[in-house]
Amino acid sequence: MxxxxxxxxxxxxxxxxxxxxxxxxxxxxxxxxxxxxxxxxxxxxxxxxxxxxxxxxxxxxxxxxxxxxxGFGSRSVVTIALLFAAVVGLELTGGTELATSWLLRRPKSAVDAQLRLVAPVATLSAFLNNTPIVAAMLPVVTDLAKKMQVSPSKFFLPLSYAAILGGMCTLMGTSTNIMVYDMIQQSPGGRPLHFFEPAWVGLPATLIGILYMTVGSRWLMRDRKPAVSTSDDPRQYTVEMEVVPGGPLAGQSIEDAGLRHLPGLYLAEIERGGEVFQAVRPTQKLQSGDILIFVGMLESVVDLQKIRGLEIASEQARKVAAPAWNRSLVEAVVSPRCPLVSKSIREGGFRTHYGAAVIAVARGDRRVPGKLGDVVLQPGDVLLLDAPASFTQSRRDTRDFFLVSAVENASVRRPERAWIALGVITLMVLAAASGFLDLTTAALCAVIAMICSRCCTSTEARRGIDWxxxxxxxxxxxxxxxxxxxxxxxxxxxxxxxxxxxxxxxxxxxxxxxxxxxxxxxxxxxxxxxxxxxxxxxxxxxxxxxxxxxxxxxxxxxxxxxxxxxxxxxxxxxxxxxxxxxxxxxxxxxxxxxxxxxxxxxxxxxxxxxx
Known part of the structure; x- marks a missing residue:
């Protein structure tokens, strides 16, 4: 040499x-x-x-x-970038949770829950990038662990491993597969591979791996406490949610709708046509237009937005000028200098004054009584706002609030477009798997379709790329x-x-x-x-x-x-x-x-x- x-x-x-x-x-x-x-x-x-x-x-x-x-201009790099962008629409609409969470509703045991978790995750990972799938499933798995009262460590590592195993099954399952396939084609003597050709190894490895994880985790996985526990948050937000007329929750009981044992959250009362039900029974039926009063910590209040069939009850939230795709959730702490102190949210015209809607209020560790619009603001109250994306920057230096900060991973979701996003991804996979379109072309079409259908914006698609x-x-x-x-x-x-x-x-x-x-x-x-x-x-x-x-x-x-x-x-x-x-x-x-x-x-x- x-x-x-x-x-x-x-x-x-x-x-x-x-x-x-x-x-x-x-x-x-x-x-x-x-x-x-x-x-x-x-x-x-x-x-x-x-x-x-x-x-x-x-x-x-x-x-x-x-x-x-x-290499920076190689086909594999371009394809991977497009796939990152395509999956953003699925994340922002909650499509991933929609495709998997129904399997996790009533597991009989921790082993049953693991099997219900890893099987769909491995399947999705064969066709989508592993990272956004795991990111989308983290809150779902956290909720599952809380409901079952087991350590989340029993689920998180199997979640990651299932995503890795599933990614081995197709050419688009991981960025590594795409890159190696591109190198094969560029090498002397290389030949094209079929979309599912890696599955000859990936599928048996996945099946045996799932069997190993569900059986072996009982002895090899130890209970661990998360590094940061959100349940330690002492703040108790009060939020009003409305049962969407004609939605999937109308006509269901509290128990069947999955609203009885929400982690970090409890259903305090139901308002129906001027009547208030404070002792809510598990068998009580929900009706279209019911106002549900929930009390709980921030993360759980944010997760309420992901439940299909519920929407923010506040009329003011529907009147925020910015479209849903350009809004986010923001926390703001009321200062003594705020002109709306000692006034109710409705009386002070909060939305008119600030261009944002109050969707929840926290006052220390106790519940704020009364209807949300009638809450009289006090210094130190923490408001959860549905606001335009520019709100955090424009109001950060105002004297009206002590602190203004965007809630992490809490962009206003577009659940009504979840099925559109799932349809776009499905068509992309079918087009690439059948050979009707090249994988790069299929991914490009999927990105354009996601943006045109407003499942995501072009800015969000760019931000979704892991550079x-x-x-x-x-x-x-x-x-x-x-x-x-x-x-x-x-x-x-x-x-x-x-x-x-x-x-x-x-x-x-x-x-x-x-x-x-x-x-x-x-x-x-x-x-x-x-x-x-x-x-x-x-x-x-x-x-x-x-x-x-x-x-x-x-x-x-x-x-x-x-x-x-x-x-x-x-x-x-x-x-x-x-x-x-x-x-x-x-x-x-x-x-x-x-x-x-x-x-x-x-x-x-x-x-x-x-x-």
């Missing part, structure tokens, strides 16, 4: 160490490594120190700038190119062949395990981009051996990050809410790593013969 090969290997080793030690963010470290390779390459060429200048017959070199940044993931993929592809052009990949491949004795099955296992270990320490996309050139080169060096099975091994292994919190982004997402420790991942996820490895070693040679 030439000096460029050793330099590239050194850069990759430093990168792996830096990523494992968490010196900085992943995107910054990968980008800095690519910059080092390109800079040294340009300087060596300028001073005629590169191998081709020293030896005209040399064929190895550090990549040019154009080659290094080519750090795209930077990691683009830069990692550039480093992978350097491994190829400098001959480093071929050199490492020769070493693997030497250790494996040129046995294709041993090489396949070595490629899989190396990729899996890299994934556990760094990130799935970076691991795939770094390991793919070596795997393809190793397979191509063996006479009569097809490189495709080795690429499939990289695709599956790069997603098999179960044993550490860093192995996959969704593992980190549940780390805090589940109150987990590092050993929990090792104890519960380590065996799952071995299960997927065993399935891959059986299925890959059977479906894609090595020779």
């Amino acid at each position: 030439v000096w460029e090969s050793w330099f590239t290997i050194a850069i990759v080793c430093v990168l792996l160490y830096a990523l494992a030690r968490r010196w900085a963010s992943t995107d910054l470290l990968v980008l800095a490594s690519l910059a080092a390779l390109v800079t040294v390459g340009e300087l060596s060429t300028a001073f005629a120190l590169d191998s081709r200048s020293l030896n005209p017959e040399a064929t190895f070199y550090l990549p040019t700038v154009a080659q290094a940044i080519d 750090s993931v795209l930077v990691v993929i683009g830069a990692a592809l550039g480093i992978g190119k350097a491994m190829e052009t400098t001959g480093a990949a071929a050199g490492i491949a020769d070493t693997i062949l030497l250790l494996a004795g040129n046995n294709p099955m041993f090489v396949l296992a070595a490629v899989y395990l190396s990729t899996m270990i890299c994934t556990e320490l760094i990130t799935n996309n970076a691991a795939a981009a770094l390991m793919f050139p070596m795997a393809w080169s190793a397979a191509s060096s063996m006479p009569g051996v097809d490189p495709l099975p080795f690429a499939i091994a990289v695709m599956i292994a790069a997603s098999a990050g179960f044993a550490t919190p860093f192995g996959y982004q969704t593992n980190l997402m549940v780390y805090g809410p589940g109150g987990y420790r590092f050993t929990d991942y090792l104890r519960f996820g380590g065996p799952l790593d071995l299960i997927v490895f065993a399935v891959a070693m059986v299925m890959i040679p059977w479906v894609w013969p090595l020779q």
Whole structure:
């Protein structure tokens, strides 16, 4: 190998160490490594120190700038960005909860609840990006744990693992699959794959993995307390919700509607035609137009908006000038200087004065009596407002309020468009799976449809794109190119062949395990981009051996990050809410790593013969 090969290997080793030690963010470290390779390459060429200048017959070199940044404009990066944007409409309309929450209504036990949770999540993850699915399911799972009075740690890790396993089943299930598929097509001898081709490995791995999680969690998962408990919030908001006329809750009992045991919230009374029912019975039937008075903590009040068949009872909320897609929920603390102090919300004309509607009021840890519009404001009252998106910025420095802050993850939902969003995503999947449209084209059409149908705005779609993931993929592809052009990949491949004795099955296992270990320490996309050139080169060096099975091994292994919190982004997402420790991942996820490895070693040679 030439000096460029050793330099590239050194850069990759430093990168792996830096990523494992968490010196900085992943995107910054990968980008800095690519910059080092390109800079040294340009300087060596300028001073005629590169191998081709020293030896005209040399064929190895550090990549040019154009080659290094080519990954940022690759088809895989564009497709992943479009899929991120397409899923935003599903998140903002509550489509994900609509598609899954009905399965979680009446589980008989914790094991039954786990099975009801992981099966639909794995199914959805086969067709959607894992991260937004897990993000959307976190509050659903939190509510489930509260209702069943069990630790949320019993559900969060299986949720993440189910999303990872489901993503292995299709070409669009994870960003890693899309990236590896793009690399296969660009490699000599590569061929197109069918949409469901990864399912030969992914489906049996998912089924066995679900069985393992539902059975093994009883002994391997420990009860943990979340790092931050929202139930410690002493504030008790009072909010009025109306039963939508003709909606799904009209005619149902309190029990059947699922309103009896809401976590962090209780139904205080019902108003119906001037009559007030204070002792609400579980069997009491709801009628169209009923006003339900709930009392509880902020997070639970926000979650009320997600219940289909309920809407904010305040007429003022319906008169807010901004459209629903341009509104958010805001908390504001009333100051003594507020001109509406000692006046009722209705008398003071709050909406007219501030352009926002009061939908809930909190006064310490006690309930605020009376109808919401008749509440007389006092200094220190905390108001939950349905306000235009610009309200937080425009009112932050006003003397009328001590504090104005947007409620996190509480954009005003558009539940009436949830079915539209689900329809758009379904059509996108069908178009891509049938081959009627290319995946990139189908994703582009889905984004446009989401925006045109007002499931999301163009701004929200842009914000939904995880740019750090795209930077990691683009830069990692550039480093992978350097491994190829400098001959480093071929050199490492020769070493693997030497250790494996040129046995294709041993090489396949070595490629899989190396990729899996890299994934556990760094990130799935970076691991795939770094390991793919070596795997393809190793397979191509063996006479009569097809490189495709080795690429499939990289695709599956790069997603098999179960044993550490860093192995996959969704593992980190549940780390805090589940109150987990590092050993929990090792104890519960380590065996799952071995299960997927065993399935891959059986299925890959059977479906894609090595020779």
